[in-house]
Structure formats: C-alpha cells, structure tokens
Amino acid sequence: MIVQVDNPVVEVHDLTVSYDRKPVLWDIDLTLPAGALVGVIGPNGAGKSTLIKAMMDLLPTSSGYVRIFNEPIKQVHKRISYVPQRESVDWDFPASVFDVVLMGRYGNLGLFRGPRKADKDAAMEALEKVNMQSFANRQISQLSGGQQQRVFLARALAQNADVYFMDEPFAGVDIATETAIIELLRQMRAQGKTVIVVHHDLQSAADYFDWVVLLNMRLVASGPTEKVLTQELLEQTYGGKLTVLSKVGDLLRKQEFPARETKV
Amino acid sequence: MQQFWEFFSFADANIRYVTLGSVLLAGSSAVVGCFTLLRKRALVGDAVAHSVLPGVCLAFILSGTKNPLILLLGAFITGWISLIVIDYITSRSRIKEDTAIGLVLSVFFGIGILLLTSIQHSGNAAQSGLDKFLFGKAASLVGEDLIVFGIVAVLLLFTTILFYKELMLLCFDQAFARTIGFPVRALELLLTTLTVLAVVVGIQAVGVVLMAAMLITPAAAARFWTENLKVMLVLAALMGAFSGITGAFVSYTAPAMPTGPWIVLIISMIAILSFAFAPKRGWVARLMRQRRNRALILEENLLKLLFQLGELKQDFETSRSLSDLLERRSIPKRQAIHGLKKLKQQGYVKKKKKRWILTIEGEKRGRRVVRLHRLWELYLTQYLHLASDHVHEDAETIEHIITPELEKRLMEELNYPELDPHSARIP
Known part of the structure; x- marks a missing residue:
C-alpha cells in the first residue's frame, strides 16, 4: 500500500541508511503530497527519526537520494525547517528563550550578520503563536518539557519555511501543549505548508494526520490515513520483527560489507 | 611592596609590554575556551596543549632558530595533527573519545619531552629558554615574540566576535545548524583551529602542561555568574586577563619562578570562589x-x-x-x-x-x-x-x-x- 503522488513536495528514492554498516532502513521509496500533515509511525527502533534525519541530509546514506521540491536539499535549505527531539540539546546552555527562537532567523541572515530588528519582530511573533511571549527573557534551563517543545516550535515558525520536519514533538509534553501544538500544525496546513511529524501514539494518529507513513526498518505503507491505518497494515508494522532482515544487517556489520556493491 | 608599585605604575616599557601580552594571551584563550567548554570538548584542549610540544621542538631542530613565527607554526601543525588523530581514532575504531584523547595526549607529549631532552643535551647554545614552553614564562614576552603572539591573540578575539552567532548555534544545536545550511564542517574546523591557536599563543605565558586550565577554567568560573553567553565571554576574558597580569607580575618579581603554575593557581582560586559565592548557582547561596x-x-x-x-x-x-x-x-x-x-x-x-x-x-x-x-x-x-x-x-x-x-x-x-x-x- 504505497501511494505515490504527482508533483511531490518530498521524494525519497531507494533510500538505505546504515549505522555502523548495519542498515536500519532498507530501500525506502515514497513521495509526499503538498499541504499535508504527515505522520511517520512505527514501533521503537523502526527508524522513524532516522528517516527524517536522512531526508534532511543529517545522516550519510548507503544508497538512494532525497528530493525536496524536486531539488537536492542543499538547494532548498531556506524552504525547510527542522524541529529536533527535545532531548537532543543540552538545555543548560547560557541562552534565553528569545535567543533560541532568534536562531530560526540565522539561515536567512547568512554568515557574519547579526539579527536585524525585523528578525526580532519575527521571533517575537513566533513566540506569541506558541503562547510563550511572556517567557521571552526566561533562561532556557528553567523551562519545563512542554515549554522546551514550544520554544523549538517557535524557532521553526520563525524560519517561515514551506516544509517542516518534526521529530517526536508530542513526546513527554502535557495535554495543553499537545493540543496547542496540533492546533498550530493544522493552521500551518491551512496555509499550504507540509508538516512531517514523527509520532509514536497510534490512538491519536488517525485524528491528527491526513497522510500516514508506516515504517518498520522498511516502508510498510504510505498513503492517505484512512487507506493506511488498517488492521492488516498495522499488524505488518507492529507485528513480528523481520528476523532474517535484521540478521542480514548484522552480517553486513560483522563482515564490514558495503550495502551496495559499487561502494566497496 | 615597592616592586608592586614599580610594576603597576607601568612606568617601564618592558613591563607594559609583558602585561599587555599576558592580558591578550590569557583573555583570548579564555574567550575561545568558552566555546570549547560549551561544546563539551574541554579535554580536547588539554590534548592539544600537550601535543604542541613536539611541534615546537621539531621546528627548532629543523630551523635552528627560536624565531617565534617558526616555533608557532611547528606548534600549530602538531596540535592540529593531534586533533585529526583523535577524530580518526574515534570515528574509525571502537575506541571511545576519552581513551583516544588519553592516548594521543601521552604519545605526543612523550615525543615532545624526548625531543626537548635531546635538544638540551645537544650542546646547541641557542636552545636555552626552550624549556620555558613547559611551564611558561610571561616575562619573556617581549620584542618580536610579543608582536607575533599579540597579533594572533587579537585575531582570535576578532574571529570569535565575528563568528559569534555561528559558534553559538554550533555549540547549542549542531543538527539544526546543518539544516539551515550553515557550513557545519567548516565551522567545526574553525573552532578547532581557534582552539589550537589559543593554545599555541598561550603556551608562551603558561606552558604546555597547564595550558588547558587557561582554556577551560575561566569559562567554567564565568558560567557560575551568568546565564547569558555574551556576558559569560566578557567575564571569562576578564578573569583570564586578571590572572594573566598576576602571572606577569610574578614573573617580573621572581624571574626564577615559572609563570604557568602561578597563573593557573590564580585562575583556579577565582574558579573556586565562583563555585562558592556565585549567586544562585554557588554553594553559599x-x-x-x-x-x-x-x-x-x-x-x-x-x-x-x-x-x-x-x-x-x-x-x-x-x-x-x-x-x-x-x-x-x-x-x-x-x-x-x-x-x-x-x-x-x-x-x-x-x-x-x-x-x-x-x-x-x-x-x-x-x-x-x-x-x-x-x-x-x-x-x-x-x-x-x-x-x-x-x-x-x-x-x-x-x-x-x-x-x-x-x-x-x-x-x-x-x-x-x-x-x-x-x-x-x-x-
């Protein structure tokens, strides 16, 4: 059940990603439509985060390529935005909430230039959208988990991108934050933006997303939510691990074998 | 006491130069050290500091002079190589970074001591004073040395300010920096180069053995007092500069005394006091x-x-x-x-x-x-x-x-x- 679209925003072609030579994603091939809220769903260790990191060229790939707006990622940095997992940074960093949100403007500024007044306005506006304006001068070390997530989201909003990649934005946040975030994502979709979200909760998935990618080391399904979230496909995703697949992966690592012959 | 006034009236041109030099060296390495600390690569500074010694000795053996530019170049090269080796070992083998740092540090320093000893026993008259690279001697920061090292220090400060925004993002969230198209590899290279340079210019005053303290201690002390990176940079620079002046003073009043340990003791005192008395984060508070x-x-x-x-x-x-x-x-x-x-x-x-x-x-x-x-x-x-x-x-x-x-x-x-x-x- 893999639905391909015309004029995709994101096109992933034959993508294999390995850690320490062991493939964790095998031959992913998918296209995502514009203006969709896309959920990337699968069990722990399925390679959900790996997929979006590889899409953004944050990880070396063993094979395949990714195109965003039909261009390699290096051409479209200004049109994409990344919300990493909250735990990926050390929040005991000497910076204020506003400093972090302002980082969303750095891409537009280019090297050497400091933020202009307009950038500060944009950062403040982004903070207002996540309802954190009163926290602008707060030290980031004092934030709760939900507040940290909102700050990261505000930073992404300040970028004014067209495609957003979010890694587990709902993980470990309170209900109020979750509701606020999903509301915000819907607004972004209404503005024609594409939002790709790594998500671990099946219950809310049907409600949140209009396109779902089911993943477990390989692509199980990609398509409109109502077509993809079926008993059968979910069983394929969450049911038994493909033992042979991971055994072969282990072999590649042990023998220090390349994933593609041409890359010996 | 008299010596104190003599020194701090700065009437003697020599004293002015030595002081200026020490302040610049200590200040610039403190500023670079802030970023090294925030990137959690404090130990790397120590490895680099020890690894510049063989470079200094080799440069001397090959050129036969103590021209500061040549020695600096030698130091820079081996310092750099040590970092590359650490990265290579970490990424290509199962050895973890701390082990790699330990290995590289001791091997490079061992070679350095070997070379230094053989130079000292070679009977070459020009070699006298090379050993000051071990523990530092601020008072020897005059003339050509001061100009070269001073320029590098100013360059360091200037580059750090110029790349402030980029370095901050690199330290806070490297993945994000890559997704907005920052040249992260180049920035990493820049910070590495800055670290090596800071070490290289600092060893004249502090010596290779204790140089890591000049890089890291002011930054760690400054972190106690503030939650603002800009303030932290200024504070670290001031603390570094203060210990630099003290080192210069000691070097002036007691020429037989190595300056490095003094500078490091002073900055460590500042760090301990910060640890104890800083508002909010401090122990007394x-x-x-x-x-x-x-x-x-x-x-x-x-x-x-x-x-x-x-x-x-x-x-x-x-x-x-x-x-x-x-x-x-x-x-x-x-x-x-x-x-x-x-x-x-x-x-x-x-x-x-x-x-x-x-x-x-x-x-x-x-x-x-x-x-x-x-x-x-x-x-x-x-x-x-x-x-x-x-x-x-x-x-x-x-x-x-x-x-x-x-x-x-x-x-x-x-x-x-x-x-x-x-x-x-x-x-």
Missing part, C-alpha cells in the same frame, strides 16, 4: 537557601503549636509556657527558644512572665499554617486516594511552601471544605 528554609519551618511550626493549643482549649488569650509547647511536639529546647525570640522580634508573639502568647498577626499566620496542613491532607485523600493515616507526614512539609495562589486553587478544587480527613475543622 545554596546553603543560605537551606538555612532560610529551616528557619521558616521552625518558626511556622512554633506558630502552629501555639495556635493548636489555643484551638484545643478554645482560648487564645492565655499565655503558654515553653514546656506546654514542647509537650505537644519535640523540638530541641534551644532551637525553640531561639525561634520564639525571633518571632517576638518579628511581632508574631509576645512574652509575658516567661510565658508566650500569639499576637493578632501571629494568630493569623498560625491559623494559615494549620489550614494549609489540613487542606493538603484532604487533597491527598481525595485526589491521590491515600489513607487518612498516611497523609500527615506529607502535609508537615507542604504546609510551609504553598503560595497564596495555590491556596486559592486548593480551596476551589476542594470546594471550600469544612473538615479535614481526621474530622478536625479547617480554620
């Missing part, structure tokens, strides 16, 4: 906070006792003796007297013939503590479904920290209750 909490708990407990006695006997007008109080609750006698005296000063209790009685304000405050205690007990039984005989201990602590806003919320959620779980009236 924490102790004070705990002391305040203990005092608050004692005072409120005494008020609560007096109030409970009054409640029990339905009489707030009679004064109570100390033993009446201690009968109900065992508080060490001396603490209790001290607490009561303090409450008297604050106007919450009055003393009448060695007996104690609540003032109107004291009664109000005592009532509030009792109320909060019983409210919390009720909250625990209703919302956490705890047994009513298990809630007292919790409430003993919580009664002291509930704010008026929370109190209001509690009242609302519990729907303005009359009785607590033990059927005592909530006052």
Whole structure:
C-alpha cells in the first residue's frame, strides 16, 4: 500500500541508511503530497527519526537520494525547517528563550550578520503563536518539557519555511501543549505548508494526520490515513520483527560489507 | 611592596609590554575556551596543549632558530595533527573519545619531552629558554615574540566576535545548524583551529602542561555568574586577563619562578570562589537557601503549636509556657527558644512572665499554617486516594511552601471544605 503522488513536495528514492554498516532502513521509496500533515509511525527502533534525519541530509546514506521540491536539499535549505527531539540539546546552555527562537532567523541572515530588528519582530511573533511571549527573557534551563517543545516550535515558525520536519514533538509534553501544538500544525496546513511529524501514539494518529507513513526498518505503507491505518497494515508494522532482515544487517556489520556493491 | 608599585605604575616599557601580552594571551584563550567548554570538548584542549610540544621542538631542530613565527607554526601543525588523530581514532575504531584523547595526549607529549631532552643535551647554545614552553614564562614576552603572539591573540578575539552567532548555534544545536545550511564542517574546523591557536599563543605565558586550565577554567568560573553567553565571554576574558597580569607580575618579581603554575593557581582560586559565592548557582547561596528554609519551618511550626493549643482549649488569650509547647511536639529546647525570640522580634508573639502568647498577626499566620496542613491532607485523600493515616507526614512539609495562589486553587478544587480527613475543622 504505497501511494505515490504527482508533483511531490518530498521524494525519497531507494533510500538505505546504515549505522555502523548495519542498515536500519532498507530501500525506502515514497513521495509526499503538498499541504499535508504527515505522520511517520512505527514501533521503537523502526527508524522513524532516522528517516527524517536522512531526508534532511543529517545522516550519510548507503544508497538512494532525497528530493525536496524536486531539488537536492542543499538547494532548498531556506524552504525547510527542522524541529529536533527535545532531548537532543543540552538545555543548560547560557541562552534565553528569545535567543533560541532568534536562531530560526540565522539561515536567512547568512554568515557574519547579526539579527536585524525585523528578525526580532519575527521571533517575537513566533513566540506569541506558541503562547510563550511572556517567557521571552526566561533562561532556557528553567523551562519545563512542554515549554522546551514550544520554544523549538517557535524557532521553526520563525524560519517561515514551506516544509517542516518534526521529530517526536508530542513526546513527554502535557495535554495543553499537545493540543496547542496540533492546533498550530493544522493552521500551518491551512496555509499550504507540509508538516512531517514523527509520532509514536497510534490512538491519536488517525485524528491528527491526513497522510500516514508506516515504517518498520522498511516502508510498510504510505498513503492517505484512512487507506493506511488498517488492521492488516498495522499488524505488518507492529507485528513480528523481520528476523532474517535484521540478521542480514548484522552480517553486513560483522563482515564490514558495503550495502551496495559499487561502494566497496 | 615597592616592586608592586614599580610594576603597576607601568612606568617601564618592558613591563607594559609583558602585561599587555599576558592580558591578550590569557583573555583570548579564555574567550575561545568558552566555546570549547560549551561544546563539551574541554579535554580536547588539554590534548592539544600537550601535543604542541613536539611541534615546537621539531621546528627548532629543523630551523635552528627560536624565531617565534617558526616555533608557532611547528606548534600549530602538531596540535592540529593531534586533533585529526583523535577524530580518526574515534570515528574509525571502537575506541571511545576519552581513551583516544588519553592516548594521543601521552604519545605526543612523550615525543615532545624526548625531543626537548635531546635538544638540551645537544650542546646547541641557542636552545636555552626552550624549556620555558613547559611551564611558561610571561616575562619573556617581549620584542618580536610579543608582536607575533599579540597579533594572533587579537585575531582570535576578532574571529570569535565575528563568528559569534555561528559558534553559538554550533555549540547549542549542531543538527539544526546543518539544516539551515550553515557550513557545519567548516565551522567545526574553525573552532578547532581557534582552539589550537589559543593554545599555541598561550603556551608562551603558561606552558604546555597547564595550558588547558587557561582554556577551560575561566569559562567554567564565568558560567557560575551568568546565564547569558555574551556576558559569560566578557567575564571569562576578564578573569583570564586578571590572572594573566598576576602571572606577569610574578614573573617580573621572581624571574626564577615559572609563570604557568602561578597563573593557573590564580585562575583556579577565582574558579573556586565562583563555585562558592556565585549567586544562585554557588554553594553559599545554596546553603543560605537551606538555612532560610529551616528557619521558616521552625518558626511556622512554633506558630502552629501555639495556635493548636489555643484551638484545643478554645482560648487564645492565655499565655503558654515553653514546656506546654514542647509537650505537644519535640523540638530541641534551644532551637525553640531561639525561634520564639525571633518571632517576638518579628511581632508574631509576645512574652509575658516567661510565658508566650500569639499576637493578632501571629494568630493569623498560625491559623494559615494549620489550614494549609489540613487542606493538603484532604487533597491527598481525595485526589491521590491515600489513607487518612498516611497523609500527615506529607502535609508537615507542604504546609510551609504553598503560595497564596495555590491556596486559592486548593480551596476551589476542594470546594471550600469544612473538615479535614481526621474530622478536625479547617480554620
């Protein structure tokens, strides 16, 4: 059940990603439509985060390529935005909430230039959208988990991108934050933006997303939510691990074998 | 004392140069060190510092001169190689970074000492003074050396300021920096180069053995005082500069003394003082906070006792003796007297013939503590479904920290209750 679209925003072609030579994603091939809220769903260790990191060229790939707006990622940095997992940074960093949100403007500024007044306005506006304006001068070390997530989201909003990649934005946040975030994502979709979200909760998935990618080391399904979230496909995703697949992966690592012959 | 004035009047041109040099070197390495620290690569600085020694010696052996530019170049090259080796070992083998750093540091330093010893025994007259690279000698920072090292230091400061935004993002969130198209590899290379350069210019004053302290200690000390990166950079630079001046002074008054250990001792003292006295993060501030909490708990407990006695006997007008109080609750006698005296000063209790009685304000405050205690007990039984005989201990602590806003919320959620779980009236 893999639905391909015309004029995709994101096109992933034959993508294999390995850690320490062991493939964790095998031959992913998918296209995502514009203006969709896309959920990337699968069990722990399925390679959900790996997929979006590889899409953004944050990880070396063993094979395949990714195109965003039909261009390699290096051409479209200004049109994409990344919300990493909250735990990926050390929040005991000497910076204020506003400093972090302002980082969303750095891409537009280019090297050497400091933020202009307009950038500060944009950062403040982004903070207002996540309802954190009163926290602008707060030290980031004092934030709760939900507040940290909102700050990261505000930073992404300040970028004014067209495609957003979010890694587990709902993980470990309170209900109020979750509701606020999903509301915000819907607004972004209404503005024609594409939002790709790594998500671990099946219950809310049907409600949140209009396109779902089911993943477990390989692509199980990609398509409109109502077509993809079926008993059968979910069983394929969450049911038994493909033992042979991971055994072969282990072999590649042990023998220090390349994933593609041409890359010996 | 005379020497002190002689030095700090800066009348002697030589002293001016030495001081300027030390300040620049110590200041610039402190600023670069802030980013090294925030990137959590503090140990790498140490490895680089030790790895520049073979470079210095090789440069001398090959060129036969002590031209600072050539020595600096040699130091820079081996410092750089050491970093590349560390990265290579970490990424290409199963050896972890800390092990790789340990390996590289000792191997490079060992080679350096070997070369240095062989130079010293070669009978080459020009070699005298090379050993100052081991422990540093600020007073030798004159003439050509000062110009070269000074320029590099200024360049370091300038580059750090120019790339402030990029380096900050690199240290905070590298993945994000890549997705917005920052040349992260190049920036990493830049920070590495800055670190190596900072070490290379600093060794003249501090020596290779202790150079890592100049890089990291000011940054660590400055971090205690501020939550703002810009302020942290300035503070670290000032602290570094101060220790630099002290080092220059020591080097001037006691020429036989190596400067490095002095500079490092001074900056370490600053770091220890920061650790102890910095507001909020410091150790003393924490102790004070705990002391305040203990005092608050004692005072409120005494008020609560007096109030409970009054409640029990339905009489707030009679004064109570100390033993009446201690009968109900065992508080060490001396603490209790001290607490009561303090409450008297604050106007919450009055003393009448060695007996104690609540003032109107004291009664109000005592009532509030009792109320909060019983409210919390009720909250625990209703919302956490705890047994009513298990809630007292919790409430003993919580009664002291509930704010008026929370109190209001509690009242609302519990729907303005009359009785607590033990059927005592909530006052």
